[in-house]
Amino acid sequence: MTSAVTFQRVSRHYGxxxxxxxxxxxxxxxxxxxxxxxxxxxxxxxxxxxxxxxQPTKGHIEIFGQTAEGIPPYRRNVNTVFQDYALxxxxxxxxxxxxxxxxxxxxxxxxxxAAEEALALVQLPGYGARRPGQLSGxxxxxxxxxxxxxxxxxxxxxxxxxxxxxxxxREQMQEELKTLQKSLGITFVFVTHDQGEALSxxxxxxxxxxGRIVQTGTPEEIYTKPVSRFVADFxxxxxxxxxxxxERLTGNSRWASLRPEMLKMSLKASNGAMPAxxxxxxxxxxxxxxxxxxxxxxxxxxxxxGTAVPAMDETVYLSFDRDRLHLMDxxx
Amino acid sequence: xxxxxxxxxxxxxxxxxEGRSGMFGRLSDLFWRxxxxxxxxxxxxxxxxxxxxxxxxxxALLLQSFFSIDEFSGLIRYEFTLKTYGELLQPANLDIIxxxxxxxxxxxxxxxxxxFPIAYFAARYARGAWKALFYLGVMLPLWSSYLVKxxxxxxxxxxxxxxxxxxxxxxxxxxxxxxxSLPIVGGNSLSISYTGTFxxxxxxxxxxxxxxxxxxxxxxxxxxxxxSTDLGATPRQTFRKVIFPLALPGLIxxxxxxxxxxxxDYIIPQIIGTSRLFIGQAVYAHQGTAGNxxxxxxxxxxxxxxxxxxxxxxxRMGAFDAL
Amino acid sequence: MRSDRQTSAPLGLKLAAAGGLLFLHxxxxxxxxxxxxxxxxxxxxxxxxxxxxxxGVTWSRPDVWQALGLxxxxxxxxxxxxxVLGTLCAAAVSRSRFFGREAVxxxxxLPIALPGIITGISLRSAFSIAEIPFSxxxxxxxxxxxxxxxxxxxxxARFRRTSGSLIEASMDLGADGFQTFRYVILPNxxxxxxxxxxxxxxxxxxxxxxxxFTAGQQQTLPIWMLEELVRPRQRPVTNVVAMVVVLVTLLPxxxxxxxxxxxxxxAGAGK
Numbered sequence: 001m002t003s004a005v006t007f008q009r010v011s012r013h014y015g016x017x018x019x020x021x022x023x024x025x026x027x028x029x030x031x032x033x034x035x036x037x038x039x040x041x042x043x044x045x046x047x048x049x050x051x052x053x054x055q056p057t058k059g060h061i062e063i064f065g066q067t068a069e070g071i072p073p074y075r076r077n078v079n080t081v082f083q084d085y086a087l088x089x090x091x092x093x094x095x096x097x098x099x100x101x102x103x104x105x106x107x108x109x110x111x112x113x114a115a116e117e118a119l120a121l122v123q124l125p126g127y128g129a130r131r132p133g134q135l136s137g138x139x140x141x142x143x144x145x146x147x148x149x150x151x152x153x154x155x156x157x158x159x160x161x162x163x164x165x166x167x168x169x170r171e172q173m174q175e176e177l178k179t180l181q182k183s184l185g186i187t188f189v190f191v192t193h194d195q196g197e198a199l200s201x202x203x204x205x206x207x208x209x210x211g212r213i214v215q216t217g218t219p220e221e222i223y224t225k226p227v228s229r230f231v232a233d234f235x236x237x238x239x240x241x242x243x244x245x246x247e248r249l250t251g252n253s254r255w256a257s258l259r260p261e262m263l264k265m266s267l268k269a270s271n272g273a274m275p276a277x278x279x280x281x282x283x284x285x286x287x288x289x290x291x292x293x294x295x296x297x298x299x300x301x302x303x304x305x306g307t308a309v310p311a312m313d314e315t316v317y318l319s320f321d322r323d324r325l326h327l328m329d330x331x332x
Numbered sequence: 333x334x335x336x337x338x339x340x341x342x343x344x345x346x347x348x349x350e351g352r353s354g355m356f357g358r359l360s361d362l363f364w365r366x367x368x369x370x371x372x373x374x375x376x377x378x379x380x381x382x383x384x385x386x387x388x389x390x391x392a393l394l395l396q397s398f399f400s401i402d403e404f405s406g407l408i409r410y411e412f413t414l415k416t417y418g419e420l421l422q423p424a425n426l427d428i429i430x431x432x433x434x435x436x437x438x439x440x441x442x443x444x445x446x447x448f449p450i451a452y453f454a455a456r457y458a459r460g461a462w463k464a465l466f467y468l469g470v471m472l473p474l475w476s477s478y479l480v481k482x483x484x485x486x487x488x489x490x491x492x493x494x495x496x497x498x499x500x501x502x503x504x505x506x507x508x509x510x511x512x513s514l515p516i517v518g519g520n521s522l523s524i525s526y527t528g529t530f531x532x533x534x535x536x537x538x539x540x541x542x543x544x545x546x547x548x549x550x551x552x553x554x555x556x557x558x559x560s561t562d563l564g565a566t567p568r569q570t571f572r573k574v575i576f577p578l579a580l581p582g583l584i585x586x587x588x589x590x591x592x593x594x595x596x597d598y599i600i601p602q603i604i605g606t607s608r609l610f611i612g613q614a615v616y617a618h619q620g621t622a623g624n625x626x627x628x629x630x631x632x633x634x635x636x637x638x639x640x641x642x643x644x645x646x647x648r649m650g651a652f653d654a655l
Numbered sequence: 656m657r658s659d660r661q662t663s664a665p666l667g668l669k670l671a672a673a674g675g676l677l678f679l680h681x682x683x684x685x686x687x688x689x690x691x692x693x694x695x696x697x698x699x700x701x702x703x704x705x706x707x708x709x710x711g712v713t714w715s716r717p718d719v720w721q722a723l724g725l726x727x728x729x730x731x732x733x734x735x736x737x738x739v740l741g742t743l744c745a746a747a748v749s750r751s752r753f754f755g756r757e758a759v760x761x762x763x764x765l766p767i768a769l770p771g772i773i774t775g776i777s778l779r780s781a782f783s784i785a786e787i788p789f790s791x792x793x794x795x796x797x798x799x800x801x802x803x804x805x806x807x808x809x810x811x812a813r814f815r816r817t818s819g820s821l822i823e824a825s826m827d828l829g830a831d832g833f834q835t836f837r838y839v840i841l842p843n844x845x846x847x848x849x850x851x852x853x854x855x856x857x858x859x860x861x862x863x864x865x866x867x868f869t870a871g872q873q874q875t876l877p878i879w880m881l882e883e884l885v886r887p888r889q890r891p892v893t894n895v896v897a898m899v900v901v902l903v904t905l906l907p908x909x910x911x912x913x914x915x916x917x918x919x920x921x922a923g924a925g926k
Binding site for chain 1: 346347348349350360361364365
């Protein structure tokens with residue numbers, strides 16, 4: 001498979017701040033790729049390096065095999081959906097969408113037709129005459145998407161595009177974006193700090209922290225086999241077990257992660273089961289999430305709806321399949 | 333989103349596009365690669381203009397204040413001396429400085445007192461169209477012709493003018509005459525007394541006090557006032573302990589304008605007032621008929637120093653956040 | 656202070672605010688009455704009668720027309736210079752951070768922060784040192800210097816309100832620097848520049864303090880008025896000119912207000 005975007009030891013420093021620090025990255029063509037991390041972790045800067053708004057301090061970037069450093073954004077066949085959408089307030093929706101064709105000198109009739117098609121693609125037909133100020137957040141988001149797609153980019157960059165939408169709309173847009181990406185076959189690079197969004201949408205995820213990529217992999221790999229405490233903490237709500245405990249259980253003095261749904265609870269003591277006290281229970285609809293205190297260690301377990309839920313302050317006995325314990329890279 | 337591919341998924345397009353050809357395309361690439369060059373090109377014309385025309389002249393003037401004038405020939409002696417600054421301390425000149433600074437201070441005080449209710453009302457109570465009307469109500473006099481405003485007061489304060497007529501109609505002429513017979517503030521008539529000069533100064537510069545004051549008051553959250561009332565403060569206490577301290581930076585910002593503008597004015601006291609000079613008039617007289625540029629230059633340093641001190645104090649009190 | 660509750664102001668405050676506004680407006684309205692008075696030797700109140708005669712007299716006065724022409728010419732050129740310099744400066748200051756940025760904005764504001772007489776006498780002595788004879792251009796040199804700040808203030812306020820990602824979005828979509836300027840930046844700051852230009856025009860049209868130092872023997876309209884104020888000779892004509900000046904400055908200010916009305920900083924707040 002061809003690479004859409006590659007980073008070779010790319011760094012972007014601002015004075016002494018290392019926003020992006022020696023990052024290696026390889027995004028395949030046609031992939032839905034998510035950059036996940038807390039704010040200030042370097043994911044947005046990486047996106048801006050691909051778009052051309054930033055230049056690497058060191059390292060080498062290729063887009064479809066071509067050197068990208070020194071190429072201004074307006075000469076890269078890469079388009080961006082901005083976090084604040086950045087719709088031009090002085091233009092109506094049609095002219096916003098057709099902007100990319102206008103600056104390339106496409107005649108008005110032709111570009112209006114293309115813009116209308118693009119609006120239909122994002123399910124906003126007939127909205128062309130409106131001003132961005134007259135649209136809802138979700139509609140602006142769709143216009144921004146249509147505007148970015150009209151230039152037929154080889155890579156579409158999305159900077160937290162769903163961040164400003166409410167939950168219901170967000171879930172709907174997640175599905176639509178995913179479907180759109182598959183039908184267009186364009187490489188999508190998606191920046192988000194929402195792990196649920198990354199897991200549900202992406203083909204592959206790169207987890208960023210402190211300007212570096214700490215793990216790259218499929219959602220399943222990231223979820224079930226986090227390489228470090230940071231990933232385990234940040235992606236989902238894994239239980240992180242300290243080396244002393246892990247050594248007792250497996251003989252390995254390493255940090256380990258355990259998904260909450262892997263933790264089994266029983267009201268009766270049994271061989272090898274560890275006692276813990278129920279601290280709180282949270283009803284989440286399809287599951288109930290239970291917070292437990294085991295000798296000062298905070299753990300979480302989930303039980304499916306319909307199963308019995310232990311009461312507050314009750315003592316339960318915890319056990320799990322040893323195979324499910326995932327050992328991580330961090331040494332003590 | 334099924335009817336997708338028509339628009340987008342067409343034949344492979346190149347990944348790096350050809351830039352626009354010609355001069356614009358090349359220049360654009362150049363500026364993108366060297367943002368500092370663009371910045372340099374943008375800053376050069378304004379900085380050259382302001383640097384050479386304005387700062388250059390200012391320095392030339394300051395330089396001349398360190399020269400002196402030959403008393404016999406009336407020519408400027410181009411050698412460094414502090415003699416001219418010494419002349420500033422002569423009683424007659426010191427008088428001018430004290431007179432101007434006291435006038436500026438009283439004008440500032442009066443402006444603050446008259447401006448406060450307007451600014452407070454506009455910030456706290458005016459809404460919608462009223463607010464815009466209030467704003468225009470301050471902006472229009474502020475931007476109206478300075479000379480026309482002064483001229484209007486010449487009409488008002490004239491002996492046969494509207495103010496004397498009004499006093500006569502109300503049978504209050506005795507009050508006006510009693511005021512005019514007072515020392516310092518009095519005089520032969522309103523238009524040749526310090527009172528007249530003072531009124532016109534207040535009138536012309538007061539709008540400059542209203543705007544920053546209103547801006548500062550707009551930023552006082554109304555729930556602070558409510559909290560104070562809720563805690564049992566009387567309206568007077570709320571004003572003194574909550575509103576006034578929070579409005580103070582705006583008041584100081586406004587006073588910078590009224591103070592500075594009064595210090596440097598030479599037209600108002602020339603048209604309405606006594607024959608005693610203010611700093612601006614002294615500067616004008618020395619550079620003009622007397623041809624004593626060094627003394628005129630030294631005189632202009634006075635408002636600069638006074639304003640420097642004033643700004644320094646204002647900055648310490650946080651006034652610049654309200655500008 | 657923002658509150659949705661409709662509280663009503665105390666009566667005392669209402670009266671004080673109304674009184675203050677009347678104090679600001681009545682003298683200007685008085686000018687309009689005097690422009691039509693039949694009395695031509697003194698400032699008599701109430702006017703003994705009203706006439707339109709002085710409008711015609713003023714109309715046929717070549718010195719008034721000459722002064723008006725010079726004022727318009729100076730204001731137009733100064734506004735044009737200020738528009739270019741002020742916009743460049745505002746763009747540089749608001750688009751990038753660089754060493755000395757604060758100093759640049761201080762330098763722009765200085766000509767209006769220091770009393771006009773200082774600007775005036777500085778220029779006057781510089782002209783005499785450099786042996787530059789007085790001309791329209793010496794007046795423009797002074798006016799443009801303090802008009803820059805008006806344009807600058809308006810443009811900076813608008814730039815601050817214009818999201819930086821608009822420029823990135825334009826470049827991202829394939830527009831180079833010049834196209835971005837033409838299609839995105841200019842339309843977004845256009846009304847602010849227009850407003851700034853109008854205010855600069857009004858300021859220049861009305862300026863007298865600096866002009867007395869830089870005009871030499873030339874008469875702009877304010878200088879003409881100043882002479883009449885110091886040595887009144889044609890009171891009725893002066894009355895009419897004063898009224899016309901009020902009307903001429905009123906229009907650009909109203910237009911500027913209209914152009915920037917929905918902004919966070921309305922034009923003219925920093926004269």
